[in-house]
Amino acid sequence: MERITPRSVLHMAVIIAVALVFVLPLYWLTISSLRPEDDIFRYLNPFGPWTFIPNRVTFDNIIGLWTGAFARAIFNSLFVAIVTVIVGLAVCAPAAFALAAIEFPGRSLIFTAMIVSFLIPFDAIAVPLFYIMRGFSLQNTYAGLILPGVGNGLTVFLLRQFFMGIPKELREAAMIDGMGWFQIFWRIYLPLSVPALISAGLIMFIFQWQAYLWPLLIAPSNDMKVAPVALAQFSTEYHVSFGIIFAGAMFLSLIPMAILVGFQQYFTGSVAATGSKE
Amino acid sequence: MSKWRNFAVAMIFLLPAILSVVVLRLWPALLALHQSLLAPRATVYSLDNYTYIFTDPVFLNSVWITLLYSVIVNPLQIAISLGLALLMNNKLPLTGFWRSIVLLPVAIPQSVSAVVWAVAFRPDGLLNSLLAVFGIGPQRYITSPDQALGSIILVVSWIGVGYWMTMLIAGLQDIPKSLYEAITIDGANAWQRFRYVTLPQLRRPLTFVLVADTVANFLVFAPVNILTNGGPQGSTDLVMNEIYTSAFINGDPGSASAGTIVLVALVLVIVLVQFRLMGDRGEH
Numbered sequence: 001m002e003r004i005t006p007r008s009v010l011h012m013a014v015i016i017a018v019a020l021v022f023v024l025p026l027y028w029l030t031i032s033s034l035r036p037e038d039d040i041f042r043y044l045n046p047f048g049p050w051t052f053i054p055n056r057v058t059f060d061n062i063i064g065l066w067t068g069a070f071a072r073a074i075f076n077s078l079f080v081a082i083v084t085v086i087v088g089l090a091v092c093a094p095a096a097f098a099l100a101a102i103e104f105p106g107r108s109l110i111f112t113a114m115i116v117s118f119l120i121p122f123d124a125i126a127v128p129l130f131y132i133m134r135g136f137s138l139q140n141t142y143a144g145l146i147l148p149g150v151g152n153g154l155t156v157f158l159l160r161q162f163f164m165g166i167p168k169e170l171r172e173a174a175m176i177d178g179m180g181w182f183q184i185f186w187r188i189y190l191p192l193s194v195p196a197l198i199s200a201g202l203i204m205f206i207f208q209w210q211a212y213l214w215p216l217l218i219a220p221s222n223d224m225k226v227a228p229v230a231l232a233q234f235s236t237e238y239h240v241s242f243g244i245i246f247a248g249a250m251f252l253s254l255i256p257m258a259i260l261v262g263f264q265q266y267f268t269g270s271v272a273a274t275g276s277k278e
Numbered sequence: 279m280s281k282w283r284n285f286a287v288a289m290i291f292l293l294p295a296i297l298s299v300v301v302l303r304l305w306p307a308l309l310a311l312h313q314s315l316l317a318p319r320a321t322v323y324s325l326d327n328y329t330y331i332f333t334d335p336v337f338l339n340s341v342w343i344t345l346l347y348s349v350i351v352n353p354l355q356i357a358i359s360l361g362l363a364l365l366m367n368n369k370l371p372l373t374g375f376w377r378s379i380v381l382l383p384v385a386i387p388q389s390v391s392a393v394v395w396a397v398a399f400r401p402d403g404l405l406n407s408l409l410a411v412f413g414i415g416p417q418r419y420i421t422s423p424d425q426a427l428g429s430i431i432l433v434v435s436w437i438g439v440g441y442w443m444t445m446l447i448a449g450l451q452d453i454p455k456s457l458y459e460a461i462t463i464d465g466a467n468a469w470q471r472f473r474y475v476t477l478p479q480l481r482r483p484l485t486f487v488l489v490a491d492t493v494a495n496f497l498v499f500a501p502v503n504i505l506t507n508g509g510p511q512g513s514t515d516l517v518m519n520e521i522y523t524s525a526f527i528n529g530d531p532g533s534a535s536a537g538t539i540v541l542v543a544l545v546l547v548i549v550l551v552q553f554r555l556m557g558d559r560g561e562h
Binding site for chain 2: 028
């Protein structure tokens with residue numbers, strides 16, 4: 001740690017001021033979700049101690065979130081994101097394995113073609129993809145919501161990089177022992193790649209959790225709406241209270257924030273974990 | 279002899295991923311191209327849709343707004359991210375914690391951020407009361423044609439700069455300490471160290487951030503859709519919002535597809551330029 005000097009104190013003060021700017025809207029959203037509806041705007045102007053400290057705390061908004069129309073949307077979001085991670089890993093991990101471990105003619109060509117195709121940003125082709133999926137009657141279905149998340153170029157790339165770090169000698173030894181490619185993939189590569197699989201899974205989870213444009217197009221019905229779309233629509237409807245909006249916003253933020261914080265700890269932890277055999 | 283056996287096995291592993299690339303990226307891109315070349319009720323290909331959108335004042339306005347937005351938002355975000363990276367690249371207590379706080383808005387769904395900012399922008403919302411502390415009167419933000427684009431820029435920058443900051447911090451940490459030691463012995467001050475060591479050494483990450491940020495900003499949709507719907511008076515009608523409006527509000531897939539093709543082409547050109555710039559750097 002550095003010595004405490006006037007310079008480092010000033011530096012620290014600037015850092016804290018900057019962090020406050022970024023955290024202020026999130027803090028405001030959190031305390032507003034814990035306030036009775038009447039209090040949300042009451043103490044904003046002029047600024048006072050009660051602007052940022054809730055003098056009355058209620059859990060009504062959080063309870064209301066789970067009893068109203070929002071509950072279904074939250075379930076949809078969770079279901080879509082979790083299934084995307086499972087199916088997405090089942091699609092991307094074998095592809096990454098083939099591109100990293102199997103030597104076959106045309107490998108670099110297929111790899112380049114795949115990465116270049118994924119350079120087309122998903123949102124840019126969302127509208128034509130909507131016309132295609134409508135043709136297959138995938139509107140307002142879970143399949144329609146999930147499918148775009150399962151093919152992820154970043155995931156394939158990340159897993160391939162990780163698989164390439166696994167020594168060639170391991171698979172050569174396994175082949176001598178009579179293992180086939182499927183066994184090598186399943187019994188050697190996957191168990192050695194848990195940290196990479198988790199990061200890949202988190203990337204796909206967050207992709208779906210944040211999705212807005214695609215669910216807005218493919219799943220507009222009340223039953224199939226995902227939480228970010230429902231939140232945006234509730235926020236313009238007068239019968240939904242601000243308390244509920246803030247509670248929904250807080251819940252939607254909490255999961256990725258927990259992932260972000262837990263992510264860093266996970267990586268430090270994974271270094272220690274690889275040393276101990278289970 | 280086992281070469282083609284390996285090929286067959288590899289294809290089984292690759293099939294689902296190849297299918298998803300074809301269905302999720304190539305097919306929609308080709309469909310957009312096909313639809314963009316078919317004018318309404320036409321049976322032969324023509325450039326009519328492109329002629330139409332490039333003479334349509336609404337689409338031209340969205341191109342103009344997108345360019346104006348890009349010229350402001352990209353340099354602004356990069357300057358802020360670089361400033362944050364320099365500020366946060368230190369060994370002071372809790373550095374990781376402060377960085378995480380700046381990064382938090384990236385993790386939150388954009389629609390959530392937009393909804394929260396929409397409430398903050400209300401006449402009786404957080405921002406006006408904050409301004410009142412400094413004796414500044416209430417502003418109209420997203421309901422004013424003069425302030426709406428600036429408000430969108432504020433929101434997307436609050437969301438995004440932490441991400442670019444993280445990449446620039448990684449770049450800063452790759453700079454060899456010896457370069458700073460050498461120039462300090464030569465008597466350089468803080469500005470000279472920044473100008474002659476930090477900036478040139480940061481060229482690669484800065485190029486990457488510039489390109490990735492430009493692409494990301496071309497694709498901004500949720501904040502516009504939620505906060506302004508392109509208004510007031512078209513002042514925030516960024517191109518993604520305009521494509522969405524042509525397709526789903528005006529029911530004009532031809533124009534939407536022509537707009538999509540223009541956008542995809544633009545993005546691909548920028549990404550390829552990025553690879554070119556990064557490649558050149560790699561050869562030295």
